[in-house]
Amino acid sequence: MREEPAGLADLLAGVTAPATVLFVHAHPDDESIATGGTMAALAAAGHRVLLLTCTRGELGEVIPEDLRHLQVGLPESVDDGDQLARVRLDELAAATRVLGVHTGFLLGTAPALAPGATARVYRDSGMSWGEDGRARPAPQVSADSFSQQPLDRAAADLAALLRLARPDVVVTYDDDGGYGHPDHIRAHQVTLAALDQVRDELPARLWVTASDAGSSSGRLVEVAGDADAKRAAIAAHGTQTVVEGGRFALSNGIWQDISGFERFRDATPGGRPRLAATRTGGRMRTVLAAVVAGVLVCWLGTLLHGHVAYLATTPVPWGAVLAVVLCASAATAVGLWRSALWAAAVTGAVAFSANCLLAGTGDVPLIVTQTAQPTGVALAGTIWLAGSAVATVLAVLLTARTLRRSRA
Numbered sequence: 001m002r003e004e005p006a007g008l009a010d011l012l013a014g015v016t017a018p019a020t021v022l023f024v025h026a027h028p029d030d031e032s033i034a035t036g037g038t039m040a041a042l043a044a045a046g047h048r049v050l051l052l053t054c055t056r057g058e059l060g061e062v063i064p065e066d067l068r069h070l071q072v073g074l075p076e077s078v079d080d081g082d083q084l085a086r087v088r089l090d091e092l093a094a095a096t097r098v099l100g101v102h103t104g105f106l107l108g109t110a111p112a113l114a115p116g117a118t119a120r121v122y123r124d125s126g127m128s129w130g131e132d133g134r135a136r137p138a139p140q141v142s143a144d145s146f147s148q149q150p151l152d153r154a155a156a157d158l159a160a161l162l163r164l165a166r167p168d169v170v171v172t173y174d175d176d177g178g179y180g181h182p183d184h185i186r187a188h189q190v191t192l193a194a195l196d197q198v199r200d201e202l203p204a205r206l207w208v209t210a211s212d213a214g215s216s217s218g219r220l221v222e223v224a225g226d227a228d229a230k231r232a233a234i235a236a237h238g239t240q241t242v243v244e245g246g247r248f249a250l251s252n253g254i255w256q257d258i259s260g261f262e263r264f265r266d267a268t269p270g271g272r273p274r275l276a277a278t279r280t281g282g283r284m285r286t287v288l289a290a291v292v293a294g295v296l297v298c299w300l301g302t303l304l305h306g307h308v309a310y311l312a313t314t315p316v317p318w319g320a321v322l323a324v325v326l327c328a329s330a331a332t333a334v335g336l337w338r339s340a341l342w343a344a345a346v347t348g349a350v351a352f353s354a355n356c357l358l359a360g361t362g363d364v365p366l367i368v369t370q371t372a373q374p375t376g377v378a379l380a381g382t383i384w385l386a387g388s389a390v391a392t393v394l395a396v397l398l399t400a401r402t403l404r405r406s407r408a
Contacts, residue, residue, distance in 0.1 A: 004045045007223030011038070011207060011264060012047070015168040020048040022167035022204075024158070024191045026146070026183035027057040027124060028092035029240045032233035033248075034178065034209055035171060036099055037225020037260035040233070043100025044226065050165055051096060052158065054107040054187050055146050056085035059124040059138075061251035062239045070239070081124065087239055095236040098229055107146075107157055107190075111164045114156035122146040122154065125183045131400060134180035134213070134339055147182040154186075155193035162198050169205045170195065171264065174214025176339075210263035213339040215285060218266035227260030234258065286338045287346060294350025297330045298388075301351065302358060302366055305384035308376040315376030317383055324387035327351050331395030336402060344399040348392025355385050 012019050021042055025031045031039065031051055043049045058081025062071040069076040070084040096104050105112045108120040125145035126138035141148055162170075172191040177184025188208070195206060208216050227246075235243040240250060247255045304326070307319030327348060335344025359367040359381065368381040 005041045005224040005226075007221050008038075008041060008045060010219075010221040011223060012169060013205075015205065018047045019168045020050065020165060021169045021171065022050040022052060022162075022165060024052045024054070024170065024172040024187055026054050026173075026177075026181065026187045027060065028053060028088040029057070029060075029095070029234070029237040030184070031092075031101075032095050032099065032230060032237060033241075034173075035262055036095075036230035036233045037227055038171075038223045038262045038264075039099045039101065040226035040229035041223065041260075043102070048102045049100060050167060051101050051104045052107060052112055052161060053092060053104065054154075054190070055122050055124045055183060056081075056106070057088040057124050057240075058082065058085045059126040060084060060088065060240055063242060063251050064239065067239055084239070088237070091237045091239065095233040098233045098236060100229070105161055107154060112157050112161040114153070114160050117157070120157075122149055125186075127181050127183075130180070131341065135177070135182070135184075136180060137182045141182075145183075147186045151186075151189060151193055154190045155197060158190055158194035159197040162194055162202055162204070166202060167204050169207060171207045171209070174208040174211050174216045174265065176211055176213040176215070178209060178211050178214075179339075180213075204268075206267040207264040208267050210265045212337065214265070216265045216267050218268075220263060220265055222261055222263045225260040225262050227258060230260055231258045286340060286343050289338070290334050290343050290346035291350050293330050293334050294347045295354060297327050297347070297351040298354035298358070301326055301384060301388065302355070305367070305380050306377070308380050310376065315379055317376065317380035320380040320383035320387065323384050324391050327388045328391035328395050328398075331392055332398050332402075335395060335399035341396055341400055344395045345392060348388065348395050352385075352388040352392060355388050359385050 023031055023035055023039060025034070031053070039049050059072055062068050062084065067087070068074060069078050070087060071077060072081045072084070092104065108122050110119065113119060121144070123142060123145045125141050125147040127135045128138050130136040137147070170191060173184045173188045175185065175188050177188060195204060208214065210220055231243060231246065234241050234248050242249045247257050249255045301323030305320040305323040309316040309318055331344045331348040334347045335341060355367055359365050367385055368377050
């Protein structure tokens with residue numbers, strides 16, 4: 001076996017070499033873009049790399065003009081995505097050869113099929129872009145799409161493959177799917193449910209791709225993967241990508257650097273598979289973080305806002321201005337951290353609500369706005385109270401703009 005690149009030893013901690021590593025991805029091209037560097041590095045180091053692809057990518061957007069008739073929904077479309085699926089499976093085969101994948105599987109096709117079940121196809125669910133820059137379900141989703149199929153059925157198909165392949169390590173997305181795509185989220189859910197079905201038979205280690213909005217909080221590992229193999233694998237998906245030098249673009253035309261460095265989080269504390277936090281759990285953590293941040297902003301801003309300088313007799317409430325900037329910055333930071341407009345709004349709203357309480361509580365409120373008070377004190381209090389509301393609106397607008405620009 002070759003010497004392993006940095007990070008692989010951590011990814012395979014506790015596993016006897018050579019390891020069997022199963023990657024679970026939603027569509028053809030996801031394996032190359034999200035984990036191609038690590039897959040190639042694992043294969044080069046002598047480990048057995050397996051890939052399960054859940055859908056055939058029937059609803060992908062097609063880049064080459066001479067193949068645009070394969071894209072569903074266009075006037076020149078030839079069918080409902082079956083021809084595009086065949087092309088994308090050919091691209092997938094070429095990419096997996098580059099990455100050194102030992103065997104590829106399709107969910108719903110034996111051996112990734114529950115015993116006694118008839119072969120089935122999990123179709124691409126499609127997606128749309130939300131205002132927050134994250135993927136959302138498409139306006140119309142067919143009943144046979146991957147995200148709409150019963151979770152237990154898909155999990156049983158994956159569990160059948162797990163029992164046969166007996167991987168030491170399983171890799172999939174975090175619970176946000178990387179950027180919110182419904183099929184990526186479903187792949188995460190199916191993987192966890194399948195591991196739960198075989199947990200007494202197969203103590204596989206679980207890793208998820210690290211993302212800013214996912215709820216997994218396990219140990220972070222960065223793998224120095226094979227960037228050259230990753231580049232070649234991405235280029236193999238010619239209907240979906242354009243590659244120039246060390247960068248690539250999808251159908252949106254936004255260029256992204258191709259890096260062999262890929263990050264993962266351990267989702268198996270104690271070496272046992274577990275069901276990671278649900279989307280609800282992730283939202284609750286976001287709410288808690290936003291509330292705590294809002295309270296801290298109120299506290300720090302209130303301490304700061306009372307600092308007033310004077311030019312002759314003219315008050316300069318510099319502390320209040322800095323407090324407003326603090327509020328806008330904190331709310332924006334929380335919104336971008338969780339990739340959610342509402343997180344920015346909650347942070348600012350909590351700070352403003354707490355300010356209102358401080359301005360109206362007690363005989364001597366901590367935030368003074370009455371004009372009967374000395375001019376500088378009242379001016380500073382008014383700027384801080386009203387400014388926290390304005391800062392919240394600005395934070396939401398800034399978060400929305402930033403997420404739209406970086407949604408790819």
